Amino acid sequence: MDRTIDAVIFDLGGVLIDWNPRHLYRKLFEDEAEMEAFLREVCAPAWNLEQDRGRPWAQAIAELSAVHPDKAELIAAYRGRWMEMLAGPIAGTVAILERLHEAGVPLYALTNWSAETFPIAEELYGFLGRFRGVVVSGRIGLVKPDAAIYTHTIERFGVTPERTVFIDDSAKNVAGAAATGLRAVHYTGPDALARDLAALGLPVAA
Secondary structure (H helix, E strand, O other): OOOOOOEEEEOOEOOOEEEOHHHHHOOOOOOHHHHHHHHHHOOOHHHHHHHHOOOOHHHHHHHHHHHOHHHHHHHHHHHHOHHHHEEEEOHHHHHHHHHHHHOOOOEEEEEOOOOOOHHHHHHHOHHHHHOOEEEEHHHHOOOOOOHHHHHHHHHHHOOOHHHEEEEEOOHHHHHHHHHOOOEEEEOOOHHHHHHHHHHOOOOOOO
C-alpha cells in the first residue's frame, strides 16, 4: 500500500447501497413521467435532504401533505414504505470494501441519511460493521456538501485530509470534499472505482 494514503471514507447510498425512491414509486405510478414529476415537484430531493439534516419524518410528511392533500397517501409512502427504496448492496463496491478491510486499511463512512431510517440499514447490511466510524448527517444536523460536515468528519476520525480518500457518487459532494483538502473520488461504478483506488496505491485487486 502506498503510505501516502492512510484511510478511506465511503459514501453509502449510491455507492455501497442501492437506494432510490424509484424502486418504490414505480410500484405506485403507472406512468413514468408522472412519477418523475412527483419526485421532482412534491417529494423532491431538497425536501428529502431536510430529513437527512435532521427534520423528523412525521413533521415533513404532515407539512408536505398540507400543501398537496391530493398526494397525501403517496407522500406518506416515502416513509411508510421506505424499505422498498432499498434494492440491496452494490456487490462490486462491497467487494472493494472487503479487500480494503482485509488489507487493514482504516475505513470510515460519511452519509446523508435520516437518523430515523439509518438503523434499518445497519440491521440489513452487515458490511457496515467494517467501518471504524460512521458520520450520519441526520444525527449531527449537517449535510453534504456543506463544508462543516467534512470538517466535522475529519476532526472526528482524526484523519489527515490529503492522506485520506473520500468516495461519493454526487459530483457536488465530491467538490465539497475536495475543497476541504480530502482526496475526493467521484464514484461512477465499481470498476472505475477499483481503477481510481489502485492508481492511488490502494490494495483493491481481486
